[in-house]
Amino acid sequence: MFEKKLSPLQTIIMAVALIVVLFPVFWILMTAIKPPTDWNASPAIWIPSEPTFVNFQTLFDPDALGEYGVGGVSQPATKAVFGSILASVVSTALSVLIGLFSAIGISRYGNGSKLTPLIILSGRMFPPAAIAVPFVIMFSNVGLIDSYIGLIAIYVAVTTPFSTWMLKSFVDDLPREIEEAAMIDGRSKLAAHLTVTIPLIKGGLFATTMFIFILNWSEFMFALVLSYSNVSTIPVQLAKYVTATAGTLYGVQAALAVLAMAPLVIVGYLIQSHLARGMTFGAIKQ
Amino acid sequence: MTNISTNQEHPVLDVESVSKSFRGESALQEISFTVPEASLTVILGSAGAGKTTTLRMIAGLDQPDSGKVTLSGQDVAGWEPKDRNVAMIFDNLALYPNKTGYDNIASPLVIRGESREVIEERVAEMAKTLQIGHILQRLPKTMSGGERQRIALGRALIRTPNLFLLDEPLSSLDAKLRIELRAELRRMQRDHGYTFLMATPDFNEAMAIADTIVMLREGKVVQTDKPQKIYDEPVDREVASFVGAPQINLVEARFMSEGDDIHLLFAGTRLLIPEHFKEIAGSESRAFELGIRPENLRLVDSSDATIKAAIIDIESLGPKSVLTVQNDTAELRIMVESVDTVDLSPGQNVGIEAVNLNKLLVFDQTTGQRLCSLQETAF
Numbered sequence: 062m063f064e065k066k067l068s069p070l071q072t073i074i075m076a077v078a079l080i081v082v083l084f085p086v087f088w089i090l091m092t093a094i095k096p097p098t099d100w101n102a103s104p105a106i107w108i109p110s111e112p113t114f115v116n117f118q119t120l121f122d123p124d125a126l127g128e129y130g131v132g133g134v135s136q137p138a139t140k141a142v143f144g145s146i147l148a149s150v151v152s153t154a155l156s157v158l159i160g161l162f163s164a165i166g167i168s169r170y171g172n173g174s175k176l177t178p179l180i181i182l183s184g185r186m187f188p189p190a191a192i193a194v195p196f197v198i199m200f201s202n203v204g205l206i207d208s209y210i211g212l213i214a215i216y217v218a219v220t221t222p223f224s225t226w227m228l229k230s231f232v233d234d235l236p237r238e239i240e241e242a243a244m245i246d247g248r249s250k251l252a253a254h255l256t257v258t259i260p261l262i263k264g265g266l267f268a269t270t271m272f273i274f275i276l277n278w279s280e281f282m283f284a285l286v287l288s289y290s291n292v293s294t295i296p297v298q299l300a301k302y303v304t305a306t307a308g309t310l311y312g313v314q315a316a317l318a319v320l321a322m323a324p325l326v327i328v329g330y331l332i333q334s335h336l337a338r339g340m341t342f343g344a345i346k347q
Numbered sequence: 348m349t350n351i352s353t354n355q356e357h358p359v360l361d362v363e364s365v366s367k368s369f370r371g372e373s374a375l376q377e378i379s380f381t382v383p384e385a386s387l388t389v390i391l392g393s394a395g396a397g398k399t400t401t402l403r404m405i406a407g408l409d410q411p412d413s414g415k416v417t418l419s420g421q422d423v424a425g426w427e428p429k430d431r432n433v434a435m436i437f438d439n440l441a442l443y444p445n446k447t448g449y450d451n452i453a454s455p456l457v458i459r460g461e462s463r464e465v466i467e468e469r470v471a472e473m474a475k476t477l478q479i480g481h482i483l484q485r486l487p488k489t490m491s492g493g494e495r496q497r498i499a500l501g502r503a504l505i506r507t508p509n510l511f512l513l514d515e516p517l518s519s520l521d522a523k524l525r526i527e528l529r530a531e532l533r534r535m536q537r538d539h540g541y542t543f544l545m546a547t548p549d550f551n552e553a554m555a556i557a558d559t560i561v562m563l564r565e566g567k568v569v570q571t572d573k574p575q576k577i578y579d580e581p582v583d584r585e586v587a588s589f590v591g592a593p594q595i596n597l598v599e600a601r602f603m604s605e606g607d608d609i610h611l612l613f614a615g616t617r618l619l620i621p622e623h624f625k626e627i628a629g630s631e632s633r634a635f636e637l638g639i640r641p642e643n644l645r646l647v648d649s650s651d652a653t654i655k656a657a658i659i660d661i662e663s664l665g666p667k668s669v670l671t672v673q674n675d676t677a678e679l680r681i682m683v684e685s686v687d688t689v690d691l692s693p694g695q696n697v698g699i700e701a702v703n704l705n706k707l708l709v710f711d712q713t714t715g716q717r718l719c720s721l722q723e724t725a726f
Contacts, residue, residue, distance in 0.1 A: 172370070173370065236439055236441060238437040238439055238441035239441045239442075239443060239444070241406075241408050241428070241435075241437070241441065242435070242437065242441040242442075242443075242502070243443075243454070243458070244407075244408070244427070244428040244429055245406055245407075245408075245428045245429070245431075245433065245434065245435045246429075246434075246454055246455040246458055246502070246506075247429045247455055247458040247459055248429060248458055249427060249429060250427065257443065260445060261443075261444065261445060
């Protein structure tokens, strides 16, 4: 995209920034393939001399670390992986769907009140920890605690303001006359939005979906306090890799983190052109 | 789907005391006008006058707060845009940016579920009429302004609506193309007997193509008339200034009677006015504002001129030129033949006299209302 040459100073600044951003990713990748002896060796081992996949094996077979004399891993991560997929996919889909229709509604049929953004975003203006305990009590009473329905409900409630607001900005950027032309040409209002508005904000829709999915996928606190044994997600599972004998199982944690990152990185790469377009949508108005 | 059939007894469009406000701010106040079949009516007004709001309510994109919109004799309150059988061209054209020229033009037919063969045939026909065959496979963003304009026109013309609403359809074009296309629009409208309602802030455009002009100002219809009548007999000072370039001269003036004669005093001159002008003059030495179009002033030999003034600016319009002159009491614009300006330069003193006295306009100083033209009293 940019053919511009960077000056030496710019190159150095970029290099430093890249190292700062990518170092944790590098460290996690390396840790994931280190044997237990290398996890917290001193001095630090940067690149493992004997790379191994035992950490990944442990995720599905808790006893795999036995050969290194490490035991006490309670359960496989399988359930957490599927739990995360279920909770994140369903709640992201619902959040984006509700957000999309709200966004179109507010942008096109709203009264333009200055209170609307305040009301929608006020739900996000206090720390989630403040509402976690009340939710535990309420969910216990209605039997939603330790259930995926409960977790999904709270994820949708928490992320819908974001999806609504993000999508609204994309709808706002689209000249309303384009969908109105379709209404005049014979579409009903709903059909005009479905066939004209939504395809034209596709980039924004991808960007929003990605953003909301990351929020849900990495959410830790609600998943922790609202689950006992039925429900598990990857962030919660990560916290469980602590044993009485061997301390924190850094390698196994890193392996699960790599597994959790992989789909996001792949999807992000596949839709990157849409993401870029989503960010610059305002600039392609005719 | 309700199908509106054209009814001879009714005008295609009848707007009756429609009002609309947005968040407490009034956009339209009790506007009324009708559009007869096969006519071209222009809503003329500056930005913010309510032109777009008017068209949007007729199309059903906005709902009036009160009043009635009747299309071909049927009250359309609450009807969705798709049921009104009107076509609209927006000021930003609103082409589907993700569709080719062909798909843009075809879309109204696709929505109606026409067969592929019919669509292909109709689009090909339209492309020929509008001479856009070469851009059908391109996306709007790769087209020039004029090409997009034609695509938008094609999308509106491909079906046969009872009424076409055009919102400043030529505003995005350069001057030459604008004049070409407006002539083309007019010809198409006449040839096919289409009914057009077009909004524009450009009085030249309105004068050139309108059958009737609806003059809109601050959400009110101030005058509805034939173009020439709006020019010759504007309802008030603002309409007089809006219509006509160079702008009409507005100068303070006074009537004075001397015996049976009535004199008109303005810009340091004194004209003898025929007796029948007395009605307007009313009480003696009444002050008012006089409107003189620049073409009704002319240069005369300064020795026997009634108005003497110094040139402050000369602006050429090609065959004609506009002189701006000034004396102690007034600043005037005069339309003269360009050949007569060769020897003139700013600073020079010239003599001026008013001609076509029957075209003089008289406005009330406070309300700005036109009192009555000399012409009307004369005939």
